[in-house]
Amino acid sequence: MAIFPTQMRLSSTLLRRLQQRVGAAAVNSSRNFTTTEGHRPTMVHKRSLDILHDPWFNKGTAFSFTERDRLHIRGLLPPNVMSFEQQIARFMADLKRLEVQARDGPSDPYVLAKWRILNRLHDRNETLYYKVLMENIEEYAPIVYTPTVGLVCQKYSGLFRRPRGMYFSAADRGEMMSMVYNWPADQVDMIVVTDGSRILGLGDLGVQGIGIAIGKLDLYVAAAGINPQRVLPVMIDVGTDNENLLKDPLYLGLQERRLDGEEYVEVIDEFMEAVFTRWPHVIVQFEDFQSKWAFKLLQRYRNNYRMFNDDVQGTAGVAIAGLLGAVRAQGRPMIDFPKMKIVVAGAGSAGIGVLNAARKTMARMLGNTEIAFESARSQFWVVDAKGLITESRENVDPDARPFARKIKEIERQGLREGATLAEVVHQVKPDVLLGLSAVGGLFSKEVLEALKYSTSTRPAIFPMSNPTRNAECTPEEAFSILGDNIIFASGSPFKDVDLGNGHVGHCNQANNMFLFPGIGLGTLLSGSRIVSDGMLQAAAECLAGYMTEEEVLKGIIYPSISRIRDITKEVAAAVVKEAIEEDLAEGYREMDSRELRKLDEAQISEFVENNMWSPDYPTLIYKKD
Numbered sequence: 001m002a003i004f005p006t007q008m009r010l011s012s013t014l015l016r017r018l019q020q021r022v023g024a025a026a027v028n029s030s031r032n033f034t035t036t037e038g039h040r041p042t043m044v045h046k047r048s049l050d051i052l053h054d055p056w057f058n059k060g061t062a063f064s065f066t067e068r069d070r071l072h073i074r075g076l077l078p079p080n081v082m083s084f085e086q087q088i089a090r091f092m093a094d095l096k097r098l099e100v101q102a103r104d105g106p107s108d109p110y111v112l113a114k115w116r117i118l119n120r121l122h123d124r125n126e127t128l129y130y131k132v133l134m135e136n137i138e139e140y141a142p143i144v145y146t147p148t149v150g151l152v153c154q155k156y157s158g159l160f161r162r163p164r165g166m167y168f169s170a171a172d173r174g175e176m177m178s179m180v181y182n183w184p185a186d187q188v189d190m191i192v193v194t195d196g197s198r199i200l201g202l203g204d205l206g207v208q209g210i211g212i213a214i215g216k217l218d219l220y221v222a223a224a225g226i227n228p229q230r231v232l233p234v235m236i237d238v239g240t241d242n243e244n245l246l247k248d249p250l251y252l253g254l255q256e257r258r259l260d261g262e263e264y265v266e267v268i269d270e271f272m273e274a275v276f277t278r279w280p281h282v283i284v285q286f287e288d289f290q291s292k293w294a295f296k297l298l299q300r301y302r303n304n305y306r307m308f309n310d311d312v313q314g315t316a317g318v319a320i321a322g323l324l325g326a327v328r329a330q331g332r333p334m335i336d337f338p339k340m341k342i343v344v345a346g347a348g349s350a351g352i353g354v355l356n357a358a359r360k361t362m363a364r365m366l367g368n369t370e371i372a373f374e375s376a377r378s379q380f381w382v383v384d385a386k387g388l389i390t391e392s393r394e395n396v397d398p399d400a401r402p403f404a405r406k407i408k409e410i411e412r413q414g415l416r417e418g419a420t421l422a423e424v425v426h427q428v429k430p431d432v433l434l435g436l437s438a439v440g441g442l443f444s445k446e447v448l449e450a451l452k453y454s455t456s457t458r459p460a461i462f463p464m465s466n467p468t469r470n471a472e473c474t475p476e477e478a479f480s481i482l483g484d485n486i487i488f489a490s491g492s493p494f495k496d497v498d499l500g501n502g503h504v505g506h507c508n509q510a511n512n513m514f515l516f517p518g519i520g521l522g523t524l525l526s527g528s529r530i531v532s533d534g535m536l537q538a539a540a541e542c543l544a545g546y547m548t549e550e551e552v553l554k555g556i557i558y559p560s561i562s563r564i565r566d567i568t569k570e571v572a573a574a575v576v577k578e579a580i581e582e583d584l585a586e587g588y589r590e591m592d593s594r595e596l597r598k599l600d601e602a603q604i605s606e607f608v609e610n611n612m613w614s615p616d617y618p619t620l621i622y623k624k625d
């Protein structure tokens, strides 16, 4: 067989076994819409130390003797060949050392040490890293993702060791088209890009924001099974307006003020053109851009490029799913959603994204007429840093303007322009209080006390800001003031609360991580040229319908993160299905658009599942360049 070069010294038994595997893989691939990448041997063009230093191919102590011979690494490793399971056990023993005296959650003093240990593994063996992450996702998602990733970004100058991803700076203008060819992978499926201007609720962290792109892509691999060789974290460094970073002698980024206006847009345009020229099928997720640019860039690119903004669109879908869950948790049908009174604190990219999507969902439920759209508007009260937004607000942000309350209307409700959050909650008596303000503790005792007068039989409190210290309230605060008949969902994870009477206050995590991996995977596998509103809506509806009636009635409106791979598969399948229905699907690899259209629902799910990467060691075969 041509793929086994004659100069290789393979035993005949091994050769036979490999040939059988390749044969089986080929049969499987035509029958099951799959590439069965895990079973085919992988051709590598490196040997010796180059293999051990390559995290994509490295297996460390798990290289078998025959592989060690083939790849010229015999003698470069300790002689004991370890199984994958033994490697995991050894690594976990190291990581668990830190847990002897560690406390839970954000107060855990060892979170950064844990991140370092995991990061070092990521640098030397990608397969083992993702195996550990996936098998312990509940424990380590809060380390590689929110909340710890926020701390990592804040301290990135000190933590930086090996570079990961690509950096494009304002100084690279005119060079990006050639720079993209410096990335070693010929195929990139998923890019997460940030300009570091609003990292979680921590503000402008400049170049240090690369950490959030890395953390999001970790979830793409762990939850969506995107092949880690085909992901690319990107930081576009256009300067920073963070005074501390501008003065910090250890800061790794450009120490100049952020570019703005046309100059800024030109940099982002150049980046988009460069990446889509080299990788025409890539999907670009915009992450943590300050609101000022988030909407403008989304409008600029969404009809021409395969891109979406996670903070605007992913968050909106997750919030809609949670809001529909909150309706069901009151024992009411989802169709009652348009009757909900919703107070939103925060009118940035995330808050406005949620408001627009919630209004559209209500309007759809009411018949999708202009009147329905107008009437849905009156279900929302939006409070920002200056208080309640009304039509008398000067210089109101154009994206928030559609939600500015009419003066007459709010006067009847005993409110006024700029009313405080507590006043609004007191007067409106909302069903839902949702926070995307980035202000920790905003849902103060006074605000939560006011929510006691909610007209809902089971009010919902969504402190969605990240990381943990920016959460508008903790579950302890919410449950202790309002009792156990509430729905609680926060952006960063909290532990369930023991209410002391044999009852447990359930803490849901309302985070866009339940949608963005499935949106990306579904877009990739459908081959859709854009991410349409319908595809985003399908993703949100899939999440909304995922929890059973029994779970929802217990106050569990989002899945546990331990189910993230399953929900992601379902979301991706829903996105593929919608792309086919909208005639956007152009297909993926051997599954062209005609073949895609022939699949029924079960086959779409199977197609998705079979194309999700899992961390297994393939057999490596050396092939000369």
Ligand SMILES: NC(=O)C1=CN([C@@H]2O[C@H](COP(=O)(O)OP(=O)(O)OC[C@H]3O[C@@H](n4cnc5c(N)ncnc54)[C@H](O)[C@@H]3O)[C@@H](O)[C@H]2O)C=CC1
Residues within 6 Å of the ligand: 198, 199, 200, 201, 202, 290, 291, 292, 310, 311, 315, 318, 345, 346, 347, 348, 349, 350, 351, 383, 384, 385, 386, 387, 421, 436, 437, 438, 439, 442, 464, 465, 466, 467, 470, 490, 491, 492, 510, 511, 512, 513
């Ligand atoms: N749970 C999730 O999945 C997600 C959570 N977020 C979180 O949402 C937060 C906000 O993100 P962006 O909208 O992009 O930020 P942003 O900075 O653009 O918006 C913040 C908004 O909060 C308002 N605000 C500030 N102080 C306030 C106060 N005292 N009372 C009421 N409103 C106040 C501001 O006026 C502004 O409208 C961040 O903490 C972020 O981590 C964002 C995306 C997803």
Ligand SMILES: CC(=O)C(=O)O
Residues within 6 Å of the ligand: 146, 199, 200, 201, 288, 310, 311, 465, 466, 491, 511, 512, 513
């Ligand atoms: C979760 C997320 O995307 C954020 O907090 O910005």
Ligand SMILES: [Mg+2]
Residues within 6 Å of the ligand: 200, 287, 288, 310, 311
């Ligand atoms: Mg974000």
